[in-house]
Structure formats: structure tokens, C-alpha cells
Amino acid sequence: MTPHDNDANAMPGTLASALDGATAERAAAPFILHGDEVATYGDLAAASRQAAAGLQALGLGRGDRLGLLSLNRIEWLVLFFACARIGAVAVAMSPRYREGELGYILKDSRVKAVATVGEHEGCDFAALFERLSADAPQLRHLILLPGSEPQAHDPATPGLERVPYSTVLQHAGNADSAQAVTKLQSDVTADQPAMVIYTSGTTGRPKGAGLTHRSLLASAWAQAAHMRIADTDLLTLASPLNHVGGITCGILTLLAGRGRVDLLPEFKASQVLERIGLHKPTLLAGVPTMMTLLLMKSEGLDIDFSSVRLAFIGGSSVDPSLLARLQQRLPAATLMNLYGLSETSGAIVLTPWDASDQDLMETIGVPIGDARLRVVEPGGTKDMPLGEVGELCFKGCGVVPGYVGAAEANAAFLPDGWLRTGDLGQVDARGVITLRGRAKDMYIQGGFNVYPAEVEAHISRHPDVLMVAGIGVPDPVLGEIGHYFIVRKPGATVTEQALRAWCAEALADYKVPRRFEFREELPLTPAGKIQKAALRTEQAQP
16 A cells, blocks of 8 residues: 555544554554564554553643653654654654753743653763753653663652653553543644654754644655555664654654654664665665765675665755765665755655656755745745745645744744745746755855855765865955865865866856865764854854
């Protein structure tokens, strides 16, 4: 069965009904592979009912917020669907966050309980949340995931209860609890919030996007239909579940198509390649950084990619040289660009199946599902003429109603339901979109608009360049000039002069970067995208 065989009415109304519907068809079929274990559709549905009863027993219900902080693991998914059953809201938290980000999220979303790992990469999250609870009185429960159960000597914090995850699952046998969960689940509606995902905070305070049951499912069902996901599909997934790339583009999309997911705790190229060899996936996914590292790590190794029928790359602009290398390494696979945001709940633009090589290399695709697109003047609302660069705005499909908390009144959401993405692009007569980068990335050098995405795409074609990121920096003569950060490939020795000559051969003189800076690595967001805001902040310092 594939979702594209059904009409639009096949999309369920809530996340719980989506899981239960799949379970009714495929209860004994594998859904989530995690390590050496397998969770069937029925396993995940049953465990989420148990956890829902446990959360309800802790006093969580409609509208209450549960923070989820861990690497990818089955318990994360159990609690996510448990929240969905009782109308609670999962608040995504990255294990890369620290005190400032987590303290802000706790207060902004009024998180009532947090499910967390104890320690990760030197950070004791249990102790951290204990400290943060002093300034977040609404936080009442700390659910400790397996491997981080409380010790007898752990001090108690007044007003904050430490609860082992195993305890949360012990209420399922109680008939009253089961009845309460059934009642709460029947009251959940499609337009209720299901999840809050905070932007990575690349500029100012992070904003919490309020994803609803409807928006999450609309994006996932549209992606599954477009990609022709079937019950024979297996996706190797290392994208974080606290991001739409993991939860929507991965888990929910494969749920829609009744497929399977090989869930890895986090992205480590060697581990991903090992799982590919072990399970022979039909689907691969990741941001460009992940795909670049996979190709590097697989060089010289006998990795069989022949089972992969489709690889999709999203999260930021994909340079043509990466796509060309993927075509060589995965000759049997179709490649697709995927464009989406937290504010669109997941994918909203994908490469068509019949795209030419030129379209694949230079464009991001077409809107999917019932998504509608406008291109407006940057910062304004006037529609731009066909083919001219403007700000991309979307409506429908997975577009969320708005932000929550302090960012609720935000100019990104227009009164008539349109989302201003902050991304620049142009649309041709076929409706195919070319991405020109973030509006805030554009700089004006000597009166000419320069879009770093275009320059980065050319620089990335150089055989010695692994990663590149460009920003505009102040200049007393030209107003702004381009400053481009380069990570060379291992062993490469390309120089600034060589790169400037490389650019001058193909780009207008005003687009040729005035500054190059070589780095061993570039700052990344928790989702694996290059964090240009960190580079801007660094350059702005005296």
C-alpha cells in the first residue's frame, strides 16, 4: 500500500489515529529498528498507550507541555505518541542545548515535565534541570529515561519529582487509567498543538513553532505520496527527532506509507554506513553535511548502495557538486532536493520525479500537497513578477498556525495564513523554484545585490573544497563585501588566489569574494546546517 493510491481524505485527523490506523493494518509488521531490537507497529501503539496512562497519572493532560531531551531512541517516540493520545504537547529539546537555551524553553513553553537522559557528552542534564526548576516553578516532574534512573543518593529538589521511565509505564493495567486515556484521546482534534520545535536560535532568542496534529500529518502524507513510500521501504534515519527532518520527514512519512525506519541515535558516518550494509535500505536522507561526510567515509570501502531507490537531501541549499558525487555513488537511486522549515512542519517543496539533471542541480522543486506559493518583495507584500527574485511565502500543507510563547505575535505569519519564510527565490513558468538563499544573507556590494548561495554553489564545485559559507561584512568603500569561509578536503592545499581565480572565471566581478578564510571546521546548528549567525557575530566583534 502507498498513500498516493488513496485520496486526500485518507489522511487521519490526529497522530494517535494515524498510529492506530497503521497498527490495525500492520500490527505485527516491523516499524522501528533500533540497535539490535525491533518495535512493530503494534509494539509502539501499545507502549504509547501505557505511557499515556502514566503521563495522565502524573497530572498531564490537554495542552500540558512535556519536554523531550535525548538522542534518537524508541522511548522518545513512545512519549511523543503518548502526548498525542492525551492532548499534551511534546516540546523538542536538543541534547546540544545547554543552560541558556533550556532555561528559556522551559519558561517560554511552560514545560510541566521533562523526559531526559541523565548525562550526555559531559553534561549532567538531570542536575541541570534540577537547577533550572528553581526559575521554572511549573516544572513538576523529571522523567529519567532508561540508563539514567535516579540513584539513592540523588538529592531531592523541593517541588520537582524524579520519576523513572519504567514507572511511567506501570499504569496501563489500571482500568480507570485506560478509560481516562481513551476519553482524552477522543477529545483531541486535528488543530490542537502536538509539538513545539524551537528554531535553532541563529539570531536572537529562539522562536517556538507550534506544530499541530494536522500540520504534521499534512506534510508527512504529502511527502509520502510524492515519494511513493510503500510498505517495502526502509529508511536509514540519523536526523534528530527533535527536528522536522527526523520526526516528520522520517518517522511520520514512513508511518504514512507503512514502511520501516532504521533509527540511529545520532549521525556518525561510520555507524550509518554499517547500518546500510546490514539492512540494505531503500531510502537515504540527511542534510548536505551528512551526505558529504557519508561520501568521504565510504571512499575506498566496499559499501553496497544498490538497494537505495531514493535519496533526499534537505535542510539547506545543496551544491551541485555534492549532487553529482551522489549520482556517481548511488547510480540506481533517484535524487531529490527537499525544502522545508519547522514552520512548515516538514517538507513543503520536493524535486519532481521527471526533473532534468539541470533542474536537480539548480532548483529545489515544486510545492507538494495542497501547498500554495507566492513570491513577494523582500520585507513587503507586493507580488514579484514571474522569474524575479523575492521572498518565498507558503500557505496550506504543513504550514503551522504560528509561534507560541514570546514569539506568538510575529511578522512571519500574515493574517491570511501565509508564512513568510525569510528565504529568497524565484519561480519559472513551470512553477519550479530556484532558491537564492536567506534574505538576511544577501549583501549589497558597490550597489549590486549578491546572493551567497550562488557564489557558494560555484566555490563548492572546486575539487579541493569540502564546505563553504559566505556572509557580507562591512566595507568603507563598497558598503559590504563577501567574506567566505572555506573547509578544504583532507590533504588539499588550495589557496586564496586560486579560489579567487576560480570564481573570476564564472562569476561577475562584483560577485567574486574579496575575502577568503580557511577553517578546519564550521559551526553547525543542532540540525547539522552551517550556522552563519555565529560567523556574523564573530566578525562583528572588534
